[in-house]
Amino acid sequence: MSKKQFKAESKRLLDMMINSIYTHQEIFLRELISNASDAIDKLAYLALTDQNVGLNREDFAIDLRVDKKLGLLTVSDNGIGMSKEEMEQNLGTIAKSGSLQFKQELDKDQSDVDIIGQFGVGFYSAFMVADTVTVLSKKYGQEEAWMWQSSGAEGYTVTPCEKTTVGTEVILKLKADTEGEKYSRFLEQHQLQSLVKKYSDYIRYPIRMELEKSRRKEVPESEQSEDKAPEWETYTELSTLNSMVPVWLKAKKDVTEEEYDGFYKDKFFDYEKPLAHIPISVEGAVTYKALLYIPAKAPYDFYTKDFKKGLQLYSSGVMIMEHCEDLIPDYFRFVRGVVDTADLSLNISREMLQHNRQLSIISGNLEKKIKQELLNMQKEHREDYEKFFTAFGRQLKYGVVSDYGMHKEALQDLLLFWSAKNQKLVTLKEYVEAMPEEKKHIYFASGESNARLAQLPQYQRLQEKGFDVLFMTEDVDEFVPRTLVNYLEKDFRNLTTDDLDLSTEDEKKAAEAAAADWKDDLEFLKTALEGKIVRAEVSADLGSHPVCLVPEGGMSFEMEKYFKRMNPDMALPLEKVLRINPEHPVVQKLKGMITSDPEKAKQYAQVLYAQGLILADLPIEDAQAYTDLICGLL
Ligand code: ADP
Numbered sequence: 001m002s003k004k005q006f007k008a009e010s011k012r013l014l015d016m017m018i019n020s021i022y023t024h025q026e027i028f029l030r031e032l033i034s035n036a037s038d039a040i041d042k043l044a045y046l047a048l049t050d051q052n053v054g055l056n057r058e059d060f061a062i063d064l065r066v067d068k069k070l071g072l073l074t075v076s077d078n079g080i081g082m083s084k085e086e087m088e089q090n091l092g093t094i095a096k097s098g099s100l101q102f103k104q105e106l107d108k109d110q111s112d113v114d115i116i117g118q119f120g121v122g123f124y125s126a127f128m129v130a131d132t133v134t135v136l137s138k139k140y141g142q143e144e145a146w147m148w149q150s151s152g153a154e155g156y157t158v159t160p161c162e163k164t165t166v167g168t169e170v171i172l173k174l175k176a177d178t179e180g181e182k183y184s185r186f187l188e189q190h191q192l193q194s195l196v197k198k199y200s201d202y203i204r205y206p207i208r209m210e211l212e213k214s215r216r217k218e219v220p221e222s223e224q225s226e227d228k229a230p231e232w233e234t235y236t237e238l239s240t241l242n243s244m245v246p247v248w249l250k251a252k253k254d255v256t257e258e259e260y261d262g263f264y265k266d267k268f269f270d271y272e273k274p275l276a277h278i279p280i281s282v283e284g285a286v287t288y289k290a291l292l293y294i295p296a297k298a299p300y301d302f303y304t305k306d307f308k309k310g311l312q313l314y315s316s317g318v319m320i321m322e323h324c325e326d327l328i329p330d331y332f333r334f335v336r337g338v339v340d341t342a343d344l345s346l347n348i349s350r351e352m353l354q355h356n357r358q359l360s361i362i363s364g365n366l367e368k369k370i371k372q373e374l375l376n377m378q379k380e381h382r383e384d385y386e387k388f389f390t391a392f393g394r395q396l397k398y399g400v401v402s403d404y405g406m407h408k409e410a411l412q413d414l415l416l417f418w419s420a421k422n423q424k425l426v427t428l429k430e431y432v433e434a435m436p437e438e439k440k441h442i443y444f445a446s447g448e449s450n451a452r453l454a455q456l457p458q459y460q461r462l463q464e465k466g467f468d469v470l471f472m473t474e475d476v477d478e479f480v481p482r483t484l485v486n487y488l489e490k491d492f493r494n495l496t497t498d499d500l501d502l503s504t505e506d507e508k509k510a511a512e513a514a515a516a517d518w519k520d521d522l523e524f525l526k527t528a529l530e531g532k533i534v535r536a537e538v539s540a541d542l543g544s545h546p547v548c549l550v551p552e553g554g555m556s557f558e559m560e561k562y563f564k565r566m567n568p569d570m571a572l573p574l575e576k577v578l579r580i581n582p583e584h585p586v587v588q589k590l591k592g593m594i595t596s597d598p599e600k601a602k603q604y605a606q607v608l609y610a611q612g613l614i615l616a617d618l619p620i621e622d623a624q625a626y627t628d629l630i631c632g633l634l
Helices: 008-020 027-049 084-092 098-107 115-120 122-128 183-187 189-200 257-268 357-380 382-401 408-414 428-434 458-466 480-483 505-528 557-566 586-597 597-615 623-633
Strands: 062-067 072-077 130-138 145-150 156-161 167-174 208-217 230-242 276-282 288-294 311-315 317-322 336-341 416-421 424-426 441-446 471-472 490-494 534-536 547-551 576-580
Touching: 027 062, 027 072, 027 122, 027 167, 027 189, 062 597, 084 130, 084 145, 084 156, 122 130, 122 534, 167 183, 183 189, 183 357, 189 317, 189 336, 189 576, 257 276, 257 288, 276 357, 336 357, 357 408, 357 597, 382 408, 382 480, 408 428, 408 480, 416 428, 424 428, 428 441, 441 458, 480 490, 505 534, 505 576, 505 586, 547 597, 576 597, 586 597, 597 623
Parallel strands: 062 208, 311 336, 441 471, 441 490, 534 576
Antiparallel strands: 062 072, 072 167, 130 145, 130 167, 145 156, 208 230, 276 288, 288 336, 311 317, 416 424, 416 471, 547 576
């Protein structure tokens, strides 16, 4: 019988496991037990609707067995089992995202072996402690049973075998003890007991083992006497090692921070501890318990279609659904957690759940709790909140602009933006509270980077006046003020497109006069820059800059770029307006030149136009012509 090869990436992970010098080898047991528990979950779920399963909730168990003579440790379950194909698929490949993510992290930093202990590295971790791994399995509903066997990286075999009961048995032939490593410790009862307590206590099925115990020997009454020392005998008894109470069902006061964090890492395959946990216990119209987490970091696939949002849904101890999407609104899709309610009818189909009234009550409650928790964090633990926002702020902003702004009220106070004045992230509320009462506008600018935005002429003008500006550098950003329109009765003003409302009445009058004075020159510029601008106008908002370019029609250049990225064919270039600063010496010089040397004035106009492009972070359309022009002038 020929050996089959592992898939390439699996082989790499496997190699790592085999050669692991990792000190937390013990987590292999947690991984095998967790797989057994998942397999039981699946059959328990089937049993709700399928009489033929013939097992009740109480019949499910995970059994540990040791054979000290042969050095074998066996983890068996009466879960769903695996078919031949599933064995090949599941045990020959790394399927799960947790493992893949783990692999990616490793690629980043090969040396950090410690993360092995934090991850769901799964089945392969068995090879950290075992020479040979044998898996016997019989899938529910199938006649034949199969044996998968591997002694490491050179491959595996799958052959038919005898197994009467449905479920899976994983048999580890432990490595021989060495000077530094005592693998045989995993055959010791107290060691296994304490590992189960440590890592798998909350598993909701009994993890059982024949424990050696001792008791006082029963002595017939006739033989009893005062001066005879009591005799002891040993016996074995099938005992349950775990308390089986999942963390989310325990009272808050009975759970330590470490337990909450540990549960999260195990269950959701994160190696970083969460920023917050939210234990929830509700009795009323719907009775349920929930345990939610705010992760510290976005999973690598978070902003892709691959990411699966949703909470785990349990009903009376049976997992109904791994990712129940309806429990969580899209903008909070980063939240991980578990919901457990007895109020759902157990044989409800997964499709029916979607329109379930109880579920929608729960999800409404959860949404409020999550928001409250985030606001608390924003107030009490600002650093954590900024970390959170760096990871998931984009999702919240998408939430604001999605569904025609339906959720903007709910989300606006959770947003943070970069305050140019304070050089830190601020909430909209903080921005408004810091502005002079009579001011009516929230100023913002969007562009590639804070450094670029700080160079905007309009920004410099506002800076001179002492006003703050929110800098927006993510693609979704500019749509946020557009959707919000205003906040606490202050409207949003885009630095590059909107009237900044900075001038006093006198200044306005002066500007009008200037405009009249410049009328012919503006026409000249328009003609000189034919095809490039639609108009030239005088502006008092340019600070120390001679010119700037603004888009005509309310849309910003940043949006134009965004749409162009989305759909290059559809994007129409925005028409541009050249604004000039009549106070600027260069501009004044240009004015004189328009009458004295119009040919040269045309060239100056080209140069100033190019400056406008640069400041607006737009490409120079014809770089060759531009450099020729400059060289000519020099
Ligand atoms: P993960 O459990 O994280 O998906 P593993 O490498 O631990 O990754 O396991 C791979 C797959 O093998 C599981 O997803 C499951 O489909 C299958 N599997 C592992 N152990 C068992 C078991 N005891 N019973 C049934 N299927 C199992």
